[in-house]
Every structure is written in C-alpha cells, then in structure tokens.
Amino acid sequence: MNSAKLNMVAGAVLSVLLVTMGLGIVSDIIFHAEDPAIPGYEIVVADADSSAAPAEEAPQVEPIAVRLASASAENGEKLTRACAACHDFTQGGANKVGPALWGVLGRAPASHEGFRYSGAMQEYAQSAGSWDYENLDAFLAAPKAVVSGTSMGYAGMKKPADRADLVAYLRTLAESPMALPEAPAAEPEAPAEGAETPAEGAETPAANQ
Known part of the structure; x- marks a missing residue:
C-alpha cells in the first residue's frame, strides 16, 4: 500500500473521529441537565399533630326520661314485630328463644320463671337491681356492651x-304501669356576655310589685 492510500485511510478515520466527537459535544449542549443540589427525591411527611383532623365527639343523647315525654307507645308496638320471633308480649305468654316480656319493666333481670338465662345475665342481675328505664334503654342500645357474654x-x-x-x-305491658321517670331540671342559661347582673342586695323590679 503506497503512502497516498495510507493518507486517505488515516484521513477517513480521523474524519470519523472528529464527526463522532462533534456529535457528542452537540448532544451535551442540547440535552444538558443540571445536577440536583440533593440527589434523589425529597419525600415530604405531613406533621401528624398539625394535619390530623380533630376527633368527632359522640352526639349527645337526651336522657330516657326526657325522650319518654314525647315517645309513642303505638310506634313502639310496631317496633316489636322484629322481636316477635324470640319474645312473647302477651300477658301469660310462653317463653320462646327469649323470655316473655309482659311486665318486664321493673322486673329483676334473669328472674322470669321458666326461662334459662345465661351466666352473664345472671351475673348482671346481681348488680343491676331491676329493669328500670335507664337500664332497659342502655341494654336495648347495645346488649353485648351492657351484658358481655x-x-x-x-x-x-x-x-x-x-x-x-x-x-x-x-x-304498657303491666296491670299497673310503672310511673314515668322525672325529667332532669334544665340547667339555667348563662347570662350573655356584657349583660348587667343585679348587685348583691339590690332590689329587682319584681320585688316592688
């Protein structure tokens, strides 16, 4: 191979190298990306104390004595249809899966004749005293919470x-229905902010009438 051909081959190789280097430089310019100050991804964790929603308070339930003032025994009788498979509500009625409930209000728990009560109900009877309005209301709301087992x-x-x-x-399921409980007295309303209150010993307008 003469020197002319060698020069041509060398020139071709050099040209390819120059083109390749040029393309690399141009690519770096076009697709250049700045290195992040902190490598990786920053994960922001919310502050549990500041972002947590406040727990909702359980709704206040009026005492059974207050609710009974506007209660409907007629509607209550309709509600017993869901209980009729397990309980008899007639006077002298037989026990079923559950005890007969004539005269249940005021009766001692686990005391109806002929019915076999669970050990948990018998234990509850030792401290409950009787099925008064409050005990019965609480038991109907959550039986297993009141009598565990x-x-x-x-x-x-x-x-x-x-x-x-x-x-x-x-x-109403009694020859002499139990007296209704007395509703608790309403708490007096606090005076509005800025309202004047009579000084001690001062006469009120009513005192002069």
Missing part, C-alpha cells in the same frame, strides 16, 4: 327515639 343475638337499637318508643310500649 349475653346469649341474646340482637345487635341493638341505635336510634334513641325508637328506644324511647319501645320502652313506652313495654311500660
């Missing part, structure tokens, strides 16, 4: 108004 499979009646209606009906 009870054999009663009922999940509970969640609406306070429905429980008041049912208790009002159960009250």
